[in-house]
Amino acid sequence: MPETGLRSAPRFSIVVPVYNVQGYLRECLNSLLAQDFTDFEVIAVDDCSLDGSGGILAEYAARDPRVLTVRHEENRGIGAARNTGVDRASGDYLLFLDSDDTLTTGALRAMADRLAGAADPDLLLFDHVRSYWWHAVQPSAARELLAGAGSEVFRPAERTEFFQMFAVVWNRAFRRCFFVDNGFRYTDGLYEDALMVYTTMLTAERALCLDHACVDYRQRRHGNSMKTPGRKHFTIFEQYQRLFAFLDGRPDLAALRPLFFERMISHFLFTGARESRVLVQDRPEFFRRAAEMYRRHKPAGFTPPAEVDARQFQALERGSYRLFQAGELMSRTRKNGQERLRAARGALSKRASGSYYRKQLKRPLDPHLAVFSAYWNRTPSCNPLAVHEKAKELAPHLHGVWVVREDLADTVPDGMDHVVVNSPRYWEVMARATYFVNNVNFADGVVKRPGQIHLQTHHGTPLKRMGIDQQQYPAAAKGMSMRKLLARADRWDLSLSANQHTTEQWERVYPCDFESVDAGYPRNDVFFRTGARDVLDIRARLGIAPGATAVLYAPTVRDYQVGYVPQLDLEKITRELGPEFVLLVRTHYFYGQDPHLQELQERGALIDVSRHPSVEELCLAADALVTDYSSIMFDYANLDRPIVTYADDWETYVRSRGVTFDLLSGEPGDTPGAIATDEDELIEAFRSGRWDDQAAAELRAAFRARFCMWDDGHAAERVVSRVFLGDQHPAPAPLPLAARTPAPSPREAARIVAGAAPVPAGDGAPDRPGAELTG
Structure with a gap:
């Protein structure tokens, strides 16, 4: 069992058993390391996690010597993990905290203060709260009991009312010598808490109470072993x-x-x-x-x-x-079950109200039929399109059908099979397809049948708060039913991710029973498979003059605003930057066409690319990106080209939408390059060269290392292999960042085409004569 970290003799040893909790682990560890009482050690025992939990533990241990990590080489269960933690502990008191729960603010200080004047009792019993995914917080039933005990030290066997407390080990602290000297060990299987609670209470001579709620007990919607039925419950x-x-x-x-x-x-x-x-x-x-x-x-x-x-x-x-x-x-239980069954049948009847759909639902699934959709049934694009194209190559036995809105049906490429929403054939394919691929959710009326597989590809890396986190931000959650959102997410079998940050976020904010697919975003494969001539051809089609520095400006939507409100005086920016720069402006797809942008384009001040069908082409054409909080920054970072963050309303955005990390911290990994918080600062960043200097390059490298983990040009292949082919087509592991060669920048492309520079070797470099010019 390898271990890392430093040892000390602290007041508290906090044992955290860890198994496949990457979506919650950071919050747990942060709650410990943020305590104002600092005399403690954390002993985190990785019980052979299969997800990214081990990497998270290593990261925390590397930056805080109070964190000691131990890994089991095989999964042994929570009891064994706690025993391992006890064996490594050196503190006066043992605390046991589950890795999806948190300590409340001031918890350790409150414990230490209560223990200070009590001559080290064997047990300290303390309060907790329960928190639910909809952000309700419920106090425990023991609050009055604990408060009534005051500072009295008592023998638990003589105060039987305390045996009515919730019988878990994380709502009490154990004096380590008492625990070890009496030979207490956790047993295998569920319900080990009750046995440990009762035996320690019956053995202890001196106990003390604290009415401070020290633990926030998370009520997980999915993933709680106590809520998963099976024979393991016979361990009781x-x-x-x-x-x-x-x-x-x-x-x-x-x-x-x-x-x-x-x-x-x-x-x-x-x-x-x-x-x-x-x-x-x-x-x-x-x-x-x-x-x-x-x-x-x-x-x-x-x-x-x-x-x-x-x-x-x-x-x-x-x-x-x-x-x-x-x-x-x-x-009562049977009645509740019958009521749930009737409700489910009623919902099914309502969702499948059309007699044609109900009839189709009785037909067998077509094992070769796959349904694709993107951005609420808009034109085929994004990750689903890249998956579809790769599936045609690697899984030709599949037949893909795209779902589109009627008003956009004429935008579907020739030869691509598609159905219009709510048409008879739409209901047929929705009833009979085996595979469903979307970067948003399919309509509520779609019934998921046994045997159908839903892949949620998503369409970005989350800087802003998503899923159940939006409940805390009314501007972001207006008109949204979280229960309906989670009901839609319950249909996901697989959730695609481009980096560890995204995986952790999706698993926490969509508390549903899906499996994460850490493969990278297929839409970004093109960044590693595009040659020099293609880059120049895209620029020519967009009307970018040869030699001009093209800056793509792509701001995101503001939840606190109604309609498109420009954050920049675009006319001023283009005038101040001068003719050597050309501004490509892409508004968010939520907005319609902006007359002012069209006017500026007609005057030659900029190029309005808001309706260009491929944002990937725009990225390939641009020498630099200016954005605010849009997820385009994470995709563009794959190209290793300059990114300037323009954030004139950061505080307002944080308050209204919330963020998952501090984009403006200037710390490596958080900030992708130069920062500007007003128009003059943005103009200065380009005039001074700060947009593309060494400091910006170093920040960009750290940002790429954090957020471009799995994008290497083979993401679509990994997804197709995982979803459609299984073991028939083993997919390549992601290449190391240093081994990837993204598409050349426009300046590099011009030199390559002119024959002034060789093509660098690497995965993205073509290997056939002349290919470097054709992509």
Whole structure:
């Protein structure tokens, strides 16, 4: 087990077991390292994660000596990971924090202050809150109990009301010597928390309470092992058998056996009644095992307390599954299940209201039919188009059909099969296709059938907040139903990503059960497969004069504004930069044509490329990019050409939309090049040469390393292989950044065509005579 980091003797050792939580791990670690009480160590145990969690841990360990990382070479479970953390710990107190939860602000300070005057008790019990994906926060049921204890130090076995607290290990701190000297070890399987909580509470001589909510317990919409049904939930019987074996060895605790018997049976009933834990077909056996435990451990003279359902206890005592099913709890669960089924059927009926669609849904799937769409059924473009083109080459057995709006049907390239939205053939292909590829979501009315595979390609790297994060920004979420958004995202099987940052964001802000495909964006393959003559031909078609420096200005949409509001005086910019520069202006696709831009174009002041069908061609034609917060910066960075950030309303944008990192920090990896916050500063950046100097190049290199991780010209091949071909066509791993050769810049292209410079070797360089001129 390799480990990294430095050791110390801190007040707290915080053990964080980690397994496939890349979407949440940074938030967890940030909550620890931002604590104002700093005398702690973090022992993060990577339980052989298959995602990017290990890389995130290595990154944090490299920059903060308080972070110690350990990796299991095989997955051993959360209990084993916690044990490994305990073995490495050196602090006075042990804290256990799950890697998708966080510590609240001031948590460690509150713990340290409470412990300071209590002569190191064995346990410190503290409060928590639950937070939900819709950003609701719920206090715990133990808040008043903890507050009522004040600063009293007590023996837990004598204060049984504290056994009613949520039986988890992360809402308490354990004195390390107490924990280790008594030989406490986590067991395998689920429900290990309850066993550890009860045995440590029964052993401890001195405990203390803190009514500060120290942990934010995230209620994940998907991915919580406790909400995934299966046989693993039968481990609950083994855990409670261990608890009663512990009690057998402690005759001094005999008076507490009825309490723990009631706790055990209530836990069985709670678990067995939930479809999210025990499958319907497994319930008879679950009941039988629960009944055996009831008879084996029932204390003499036990009577169910008033607060529980006595009928359920009686059913277990008699071993009557029929009586058990008839009980109120099971009836309520069954009723809820029936209501959900009726709701689902009603929704299906509503979505598939057309009789033709309903009929098509009964027909078998076509294993060779794939449906493509982009930007809400606009002209074929972006990642879906690149995937479609590569699929024609590598998977010719597939038949691709594009979904387009009726008013854009005449823009579909000749020979490309397409259907118009809501036409009869549209409903047929939507019902029978096996594959669905889109860079947004398909319409709510589309029913996902078993066997259908949805690939969400997305259409950018998220600087701005997306998904459930938008709930915190009313301007961004206006008119949006988050529940409907997530219902659409629930149809995704695969989610495409261009870099680790994006993968982490998608997995957190779309809490759905999809698999990330870390392949790069296929639309960017063209940046590595375009030759010098093609670059010059694109410029000629756009009307860019030979030798001119073309600057592509591509701002993003502003959620806090209505309609297109220019952020720049474009006429002033073009006048001040002079004739050697030409400005290509592309407004966001949400906006219609702008009369002022058309007027400036007619006067020769700039070139309006807002309706140009290929943004990739515009990038290839440009010597430099000026943008604000648009995701085009991440794509353009692949070309290794200058990027200037024009951010005149950064604070307003951050408040209204939110961002995932500080674009203007000037730190390597955050900022892609020169920054301008007003028009004069932008003009100065070009006049002084700051737009393309050494400092800008160094920032761009760090930005590319962070955000161009997997774009190398083979992204579409990797996607087609993963989605359509599987093991039949192993895809190449992404090339190292230094081994990639993007398309030549316009100046380089001119020299190449003129024969003044050789073509550099590399993946992007052509390998046949003359190819460097044709692309």
